[in-house]
Amino acid sequence: MKIRVYQLAKELGVPSKQLVEELKKLGVDIVSYQSTVDEETADLLRELLKAEPLQVAESGKESKVESTEEETVTAEAGKSEKELAPKRPPVVTVMGHVDHGKTTLLDAIRRTRVAEREVGGITQSIGASVVNYKGQKIVFIDTPGHEAFTEMRARGAMVTDIVVLVVAADEGVMPQTIEALNHAKAAGVAIIVALNKMDRPGANPDRVMNxxxxxxxxxxxxxxxxxxxxxxxxxxxxxxxLLEAIILIADLLDLRGDPEAPLKAYVIESRLDKGKGPLATVVVREGTLRVGDFVVVGTTYGKIRAMFDDKGDPISSAGPSMPAEIMGIQDVPEAGTLVQRVDSLEEAERIAKSNSDLQRDKQQKTRKEFSLEEILSSSEEEKPVLNLILKADTAGSLEAVQNALLKLEKGEVDMNIIHAGVGAISDGDVILAEASKALIVGFNVRPVGKTNKLIEEKGIKVLTYRIIYDLVDDMANLLKGLVKPKEVEVVLGHAEVRRTFKVPRVGTVAGCYVTDGKIVRNGRVRVLRNGVIVAETSIGSLKRFKDDVREVVQGFECGVGLENFHDIKEGDILEVYTIQEEVA
Known part of the structure; x- marks a missing residue:
């Protein structure tokens, strides 16, 4: 009969991590706390620990080993502040594909009827909730999706300790599952997989695990x-x-927070209430937030007049990991904003105004695009790491690109593919790139619509290719430390095809509306269909009514004829661009 290490650790009353170390000292070949040991080894450990118990330092508990006062002081002095801090509850975020049962799972955990009150199947903003399980607290955060999770991370708000990845056992891994997984991996948090919908006839957990x-x-x-x-x-x-698994992982992570430390809390949600004014739900990371505190919350500030827990009951304070809705700030802050405590309302107002001025100055200036040098220098390692987000038009293309990149020799730079997916470059890709300081590489795909504006706002570097050899060559040069591309592409504008006309001896002419920038006669152009490149050519003719024109700017309609391409359809996007040599 075999027993898992974490089960034995629980029986002996010692941390799993510590027991793993003891087993390795005994020469037992184990991988992790999930490994099993035979009954003979378990009995040996029981005897050893009975004869000489392991010292387990936990806040509020006496050591199992008697020691003199002098020895105790010496031991305490050798510990870091984190080790001396009390344990705190784990903060858990539930993520997964849109229809795989995230909210229903949270509903089952909380024993509420939140899921039934949803509008149109989309999770409404319900903030954070605290679950008591066998005397231990677990804090759950219900984000609208993995993009919101990463947006908070991009602002420096890392409040999540564990991600529960929900996958429907009857449907398996879906595109949003992969995105959620990659966002969780990029954040470096622990991951537990919840195989949901096991009651369905088509449930196949083995397929999902594979x-x-x-x-x-x-x-x-x-x-x-x-x-x-x-x-x-x-x-x-x-x-x-599932709750047992969360408690186990939290025990291994040895999560601690000092309630006496300087306050560090983050906004996870905010709203404007007609009766109470601006409200913000915050999660405390360090220190203690109290009613009466003067706080700065990004560009707003205030004195906390009231606080409420996850059930809406008034509370006077909130310690590490605990969520609280605060009332008394002047305005509604963004999710991810840091909450800081100051000595007076005047000081809070001054700092908030300074933050507001800095933000306004930043918005007035066009943000400089991250250079490849900046992306490479963002790594904390001695050897630079190039983080990549890969997007392609088909699964076959994506696999081919990944395989080609994995075969490249590593030079002065290491490569890390943090996300790979099929389809147009999306807002989620841009947000992940910002949070991870990553380069987005598209093969036969482009960003469309508002994503282009987001790329410009965030200053994200995006490289797109039609030929795989060009993509691989450029990535090979980057890995060798050659970070300056010879040419740069400048997008001039976009036009939406609203009607098409068959013209004798000419072919198909597209009736277009210029949505941004401008389009120019003889300019290079890509035809995008649902974000996928279907043709690259040039503009052969450009007309306004019956007149030939050199260019048409945003907000005007025009007729466009393309060189050697007539399979144009309503809804296609024409992306007009030019190639310029980069000035060294």
């Missing part, structure tokens, strides 16, 4: 270190197993 194992989440039953928990949110089955 799919996710290929992405690096090796199940503990296969010798890996990822916990997979089968659940049925709708029936409430497996919920306790």
């Amino acid at each position: 799919q996710l194992a290929a992405m690096g989440l090796i199940p503990e039953s296969w010798g890996g270190d990822t916990i997979y928990v089968p659940v049925s949110a709708i029936k409430g089955e497996g919920i306790e197993d």
